[in-house]
Amino acid sequence: MVEDADRWSAYLNVNRSLRDSGLSCRGAGEQYVAPMAELRSRRLSTHALVFVTAGGGEYFDDRRRRGLPVPAPSVIWLTPGARHAYGPRQEGWQEHWVLFEGTMTRVLEGADHWTSTEAVRSADPAALTGLPEAFSRLRRALQLPNRRSQLVAATVVAQLIGVALDATTRGPxxxxxxxxxxxxxxxxxxxxxxxxxxxxxxxxxxxxxxxxxxxxxxxxxxxxxxxxxxxxxxxxxxxxxxxxxxxxxxxxxxxxxxxxxxxxxxxxxxxxxxxxxxxxx
CATH class of the missing domain: 1.10.10.60 (Homeodomain-like)
Structure with missing residues (x-):
């Protein structure tokens, strides 16, 4: 685990039996990111949710080469294998991110008409009030990556998926x-x-x-x-x-x-x- 006053991050090598189950956490972190002059593209091997709670920036992928604005608060959903780039621009931003995998990730696809082609959704700040507590619990779980901690981390990921859906629910x-x-x-x-x-x-x-x-x-x-x-x-x-x-x-x-x-x-x-x-x- 990497920690300092402004940020923390941790990655998890999950037990094989847990990786084959419905949901597992592969990593998480929280940090303030300073303005970036250049956004570099990359691909992930897992799903990810990025909660942007302060500041603002942009998101790019192969469908949106001109970029999408990411004003806080927003949620970015990243899918395995999809090339993307995102980050803050003039003012920097505060982000909370989690990596996860498993068959339960299918609940995101199409939930409330949220498809992986959309990538970025604005969020209701009132629905994000539970983020600090959830990430605090996740941080504690990832400090001791034993089997019990992996189970706890998986339950927090499920909670965070629920937070993302609740915060971005849309009417017709x-x-x-x-x-x-x-x-x-x-x-x-x-x-x-x-x-x-x-x-x-x-x-x-x-x-x-x-x-x-x-x-x-x-x-x-x-x-x-x-x-x-x-x-x-x-x-x-x-x-x-x-x-x-x-x-x-x-x-x-x-x-x-x-x-x-x-x-x-x-x-x-x-x-x-x-x-x-x-x-x-």
Missing amino acids: RQRAASVTGALLESATLPLSVAERAAELGLTVDALHDAAREASGLSPHEFIIQARITRAQHLLADTSSDVGAIGTQVGYDDPAYFSRLFRRRVGMSPSEFRRQEAARRQ
């Missing part, structure tokens, strides 16, 4: 907003509605319901609107070729992109660019 409107947020992130990818639903762990009907609840649009219409809005920003803010912008937002056929843009905006991409340039003079 919040879940719908989360779904449209995920659609927005992947809008430029060449995916069908069925493929988008599968990526989010939803049926096609559930995706339609969530999109309409949050935006009033079908998933298909929402994607088109997101692409055209992105194209407008690129036309106004860059000098990229119109065809290249079409490709960036998901349309490889320049002629089709121009026709669609005209139908939606009322003018061609080139006309829109000239209008925005004149407006900014």
